[in-house]
Amino acid sequence: MYVIVTGSAGKLGRAAVAALRKAGHRVVGLDVQGPVAAAQSLRADCTDFGQVMGAFSGIDITGGVPDAVVHLAGIPMPGLATDQRSFEVNTISTYNVFSACARLGISRIVWASSETIFGLPFDEPPASVPLDESHPDRPNWSYALSKQLGETMAGNFCRWAPGLSIASLRFSNVYSLEDYEQLPAIQAKPAWRKMNLWAYVDAEDAGEACRLAVEAAFEGHQRLVIAADDSLMAVETSRLLDDHFPGIEATRAIEGHASLLSSDRAKAVLGYRPRFSWRDRVSAKA
Incomplete structure (x- = not known):
């Protein structure tokens, strides 16, 4: 398949490009930072609809309309830009990508939604654990609101454009090899990571999730949590819940170091x- 990856120079973008190329797909990257070494790529700003349409419709190096688009461009986390800027960039770029795909007949979109929709930093405790796609949306930041609106747009574009299918991947905090160097400090103060229930996902697993979502057989709009199976902490998850969310409802047994974000739907x-x-990453560097 021919796949365009927006935001290809970012942490998640690089992982998605690598996973797609390893699986034999032809990949072209788009990024405001310009070309990246790992893939054929070009400079493009996804907040500019004309640039998105131009890249997707085969002008210049791309050579035709892609079979799928993996949309990872945007402000990647809260706190990196003003609230207004995060909302503007993420909402407009996502609309532009969805609209261009619908107009050009591109039938598969995979895009980076976010765990923040669930209610981070959880000053109001979750309704229950583990969290899955049935948990109420409680966006508390402009960043999270932009992701919730992206999911709303995804559902409507699938309704408007017969044959279009969109995977909204609710990524947990994506960890690269360098990010694991922060773990000693994080594990020493579990309260720091209460804000996202101590969840994470390895960058390689996140990239592979993008590849799987490009290839999978599904219809319409799918909201899917993407997380590691374990928490970031050395202490057991039940202890974390007792200390930070006493009395919270658990819809199933929480054993060992199990993650409080459930990826069961993505697995299915x-x-x-x-x-x-x-644990694999830290032991490999030791």
């Missing part, structure tokens, strides 16, 4: 199977 729909734990 995509065949997603996270391969990496922080």
